[in-house]
Amino acid sequence: MRPILTSESTLLNPAKISVEGVSKSFPVNDSKILALDEISLSVKEGEFLCLVGPSGCGKSTLLNLIAGLETPEKGKILIDGEPIQGPGRDRLVMFQESALFPWLDVLGNVMFGLSQKPELSKNEKLSIARYYIKKVGLDHFEHANIHELSGGMKQRAALARSLAPNPRILLMDEPFAALDALTREQIYSDIQRIWAARQKTIIFVTHNVREAVCLGDRVLLFTPRPGQICKSFDVNLPRPRDFNSLEIAPVSVTITNSLRHIMQGTTEET
């Protein structure tokens, strides 16, 4: 029997994303805070990787670096062996807030993601957009204005917008943190279904350990100041996983304990 939890990850497939010795710091009141300190990790093609850690540990920074929205001070980030050059539509980002455009309706927003695909005709774009809008359960809200949507519907629309261009990599920065529990659990199963169907590589940032265990193939624990990866857990539970299932609980307890241990360690040091 395969162990449910292993602390060493074994990489069989070639790396889709590899981060090599990346450092990044931010200026704060004339001094610098090291957000990421020599981070290295690699993500397999089709892997669902969750980054977990307390706030301010640099996990969002890492996501922005992989997205190409920021540039590392040291080290490099490779996608399929090629160094990244700024943002690209092979790597879509889903932000904590929906970042939907208020001047467009739901359909217009999803179409925006497709606007940079000249190889598709207008009709193809429309049918792709409608397909994903239906997939996230917003088919009756195609022409709704953004301000008319609830928080959960906004994140669903944002999800449809990120999925429509069919990016190979999806970077998600605590996208469901602001949603109520029921909506969130519904979206967990949606996202597992879509991920399984389209085989995307997903990096998912969260501070909710249970969420990470429910979604991830692998969970990386981050520690703050300076941001470093301190532990890696492989989660070998069968899919689709239910957020409330009993199998998830012991795994997340193990990770939470480990996180607590690390946090105590860092506070003792300082």
Place this chain on the structure above:
Amino acid sequence: MKRLIIPGIFIFSCLTAWEILALEEIIPVIFLPAPSKIFSYICAISADGTLFNASWITCKRLFMGYLLSACFGIPLGILNAQFPILQRVFGWLVLGLQTLPSVCWVPLSLLWFGQTETSLLFVVIMGSLWSIIIATETGIRSVPPLYIRAAHTMGSNGIHTWIFVLIPASFPFIVSGLKQGWAFSWRSLMAAEIFVPILSGFGLGQLLHYGRELNAMDQVLAIIFVLILIGILSDKLLFSPFEKFIHHRWGTDRK
């Protein structure tokens, strides 16, 4: 229909009171002519085509000046927002010129361009250009950076981001700037028409000016009435549809 009854009654009683005051000569006619006299003046100039001609000429000048202001103002506002150096160098100048009443340009304009249409146009542009620049720039600067980041990750950049993200995102600011610019053009044009005697066409401002010269207050009031009417109409026709769209889309209307 019901909504119109109370304001209708109010306006009618005001006009009646005014009419009685004027007819009984409680207020000297020279100060405030009766509404009936103003009305008959409007009828007279409508009948002989003076009103239509003057309105046409005025509106043509207004549109020309305003369109030029908008055509230059929006791109200049965008440039100012894009290049902080431009903002640092010209920001205070634009702000200063925006606060300057455009009628101050009349003497210079007369000297530079003479008694020509260009002279009027110059005053109108000086009146409205600056507020359009400032509104566009403010609009672009207040676009949440998150929208731009989101657009970048979806593969949008350069011109595409400008046209499909930054400009539409600042649409509410641009429309309110255009509306303000319109009001300023209108004011400037009236000032210019009253102060610049010009032979290439009699606008409403000039009609008003001659009313003053002839001490014909019925003419002055009649023109003021027409000016107010044009003001209301242009606001309703030109800007209301855009404002309605914005309120609807952005969810800023209070219901």
